[in-house]
Amino acid sequence: MDYKSYFDIPDNITYLNTPGNGLMPRAHHAWRRVWEMEFFDVTGDIRDQQPAFIAQVKREFGALFNCSTEQVYLTPNFSFAMYTLLDGLPSGLKYAILEEDYPSLNFPVISRQLDYVKIKVGHQVEEHIQYTIRNQHIDVLLLSVVQYINGLMIDLNFIKKLKAEFPDLIIIGDATQYLGTEPLNFKDSGFDAIGGSGYKWMMAGFGNGYMMVSDQLQAILYQKAQAGPRPHEAMWSSKSILDTFFEPGHQDTLSHGTLLRSLNFMQTHGLDHIQTYLIELRAYAYGQFDERGWLLPEIRGRNVRSSLVNLQIDPKNYDLLLANGIKCFPRGTGIRIGLHVYNTQQDVDKLIEVIEKINR
Numbered sequence: 001m002d003y004k005s006y007f008d009i010p011d012n013i014t015y016l017n018t019p020g021n022g023l024m025p026r027a028h029h030a031w032r033r034v035w036e037m038e039f040f041d042v043t044g045d046i047r048d049q050q051p052a053f054i055a056q057v058k059r060e061f062g063a064l065f066n067c068s069t070e071q072v073y074l075t076p077n078f079s080f081a082m083y084t085l086l087d088g089l090p091s092g093l094k095y096a097i098l099e100e101d102y103p104s105l106n107f108p109v110i111s112r113q114l115d116y117v118k119i120k121v122g123h124q125v126e127e128h129i130q131y132t133i134r135n136q137h138i139d140v141l142l143l144s145v146v147q148y149i150n151g152l153m154i155d156l157n158f159i160k161k162l163k164a165e166f167p168d169l170i171i172i173g174d175a176t177q178y179l180g181t182e183p184l185n186f187k188d189s190g191f192d193a194i195g196g197s198g199y200k201w202m203m204a205g206f207g208n209g210y211m212m213v214s215d216q217l218q219a220i221l222y223q224k225a226q227a228g229p230r231p232h233e234a235m236w237s238s239k240s241i242l243d244t245f246f247e248p249g250h251q252d253t254l255s256h257g258t259l260l261r262s263l264n265f266m267q268t269h270g271l272d273h274i275q276t277y278l279i280e281l282r283a284y285a286y287g288q289f290d291e292r293g294w295l296l297p298e299i300r301g302r303n304v305r306s307s308l309v310n311l312q313i314d315p316k317n318y319d320l321l322l323a324n325g326i327k328c329f330p331r332g333t334g335i336r337i338g339l340h341v342y343n344t345q346q347d348v349d350k351l352i353e354v355i356e357k358i359n360r
């Protein structure tokens with residue numbers, strides 16, 4: 001499938017910076033221009049239909065990732081959703097977080113002075129997690145599905161098994177570097193909550209985020225507030241108590257509407273087909289990178305591979321890569337790249353050609 005034809009990428013640019021921010025299909029840009037005009041057209045009335053519009057985005061989100069409309073909250077970004085979730089959990093819980101995970105996951109746990117342990121991330125991260133959960137009486141596990149620096153992807157079958165072994169463990173995931181690359185069935189995933197920002201692999205631009213929360217977890221969030229009265233005001237009459245925490249105030253229909261365009265794109269093309277395309281592209285890329293010794297040791301031997309790769313080439317090469325049209329980013333000990341539907345084997349070849357030219 002020629003997914004690239006849906007995007008406007010000039011010939012002299014090799015766009016590999018999806019882990020930073022993803023591209024939007026051309027049709028998204030066209031929709032945003034029209035929406036902006038129609039939305040603020042004085043003679044029109046779509047400004048008055050914001051709640052119905054947001055409800056539609058939730059329905060389509062739920063349909064794609066198998067969660068009910070009541071289980072998904074739409075937020076401005078991942079961090080807002082994550083902080084809201086964390087602040088709603090009962091006190092006295094013990095947390096496990098991963099070393100060097102994204103700051104919006106780890107820092108709120110640290111700054112709120114919650115009781116936590118840090119799990120080492122390495123080649124055998126799942127074993128480390130299992131050992132910690134078995135031995136340290138952990139109540140809540142927080143992790144990113146794909147680690148933002150080294151690209152390590154947690155085995156999602158492991159999450160299902162972990163949940164089966166510890167049904168009371170609350171597992172909260174960050175899907176920002178993952179959702180949009182393959183199908184996800186929330187109800188079956190083992191996660192009690194999983195959320196993210198839409199501007200990377202969901203290709204939906206800034207200003208939109210999502211958090212799916214299971215019924216069991218919803219029942220224990222903001223318990224005192226949930227035991228109290230619902231809002232009496234007419235304008236909030238359809239809001240649940242949890243809506244008033246996750247979705248207070250008016251939401252931006254341009255941002256969430258862009259997320260809806262992405263949901264439609266993924267529905268039309270099929271996340272299963274997108275997954276197949278990316279598996280093939282990754283197999284090619286990882287093979288080429290491995291031959292050249294560019295993969296991190298903790299990534300090399302793993303069967304589960306993400307679309308985010310930290311290439312072990314000197315980050316000092318960043319400016320030269322940019323000068324050659326390679327959009328990427330220095331992170332950790334290397335240069336971070338991402339491979340999404342608008343990337344091809346030619347992009348991988350071009351990247352290798354430029355790195356080898358620079359290092360000659």
Ligand SMILES: Cc1ncc(COP(=O)(O)O)c(C=O)c1O
Nearest residue numbers: 077078079102144148174176197
């Ligand atoms: C793992 C991960 N989670 C979340 C985010 C983004 O969260 P936010 O948009 O709230 O900053 C990023 C962005 O780099 C990320 O890498």
